[in-house]
Amino acid sequence: MSYRIVPVEKNNSFPADQSSTPTAQQTAASSDDHHGASAAVDSAVFNGLVGKTAPDFTLEKYDGTTVTLSSLRGKNIILFFNEGLMCYPACWNQIAAFGNAKEFDPATTVIFNITTDPKRDWTNAVKKMPELAAATVLFDTNRVISSAYGVLTLPSSMHRGQFPGHSYVIVDKNGVVQFVRDDVQMAVRNKELAEEVKKI
Structure with a gap:
């Protein structure tokens, strides 16, 4: 079995549709200019996940129930770490697309959208975009899991050191991370x- 990793400093996004797509360094610099000073890019933890057992977690869902990652052995897991409410419409669009995805077999693949937002704040988001209700959103409000996965300091984060940006992790049926990618283009990537x- 071969593991796949895309080093985020060198090529942190899916293939671009246009050659004019900004580089990760340009995007990071632009984010700093727009949002003020932020933490330095550090993708060592994120890149180092591949080939290792995914850090376990138990997080609360929007409906109040909890999910434990290690209880889902036997299924492939897609984790989408995102900035959540502040990332409109990009992150919202991806979350909604996952909630209505036809590209994945729900019998074998589970998708979790992980945000650091307080759960109570999502009520208005679901009212604004009802499609979000179909997605499974998990709340990492203390950022412990986001830190464990190293997604707080990646190039896609517009508030590095504080919030995730737009990052994907694929965990196989044995609980091993097979693929990671940080997407500064912040597009919908179901396909x-x-x-x-x-x-896998």
């Missing part, structure tokens, strides 16, 4: 991720 799942 590309479905292809990665097929490679």
Whole structure:
């Protein structure tokens, strides 16, 4: 079995549709200019996940129930770490697309959207975009899990050191991370991720 990793400093996004797509360094610099000073890019933890057992977690869902990652052995897991409410419409669009995805077999693949937002704040978001209700959103409000996965200091984060940006992790049926990618383009990536799942 071969593991797949895309080093985020060198190529941290899915193939671009246009050659004018900004580089990770340009995007990071632009984010700093727009949002003020932030933590330095550090993708060592994120890149180092591949080939290792995914850090376990138990997080609360929007409906009040909890999910424990290690209880889902036997299924492929896609984790989408995102900035959540502040990332409108990009993150919202990806979350909604996952909630209505036709590219994945729910019998074999589970998708979790992980945000650091307080759960109570999502009520208005679901009212604004009802499609979000179909997605499974998990709340990492203390950022412990986001830190464990190293997603707080990646190039896609517009508030590095504080919030995730737009990052994907694929965990196989044995609980091992097979694929990671940080996407500074912040697009909907169902098709590309479905292809990665097929490679496992």
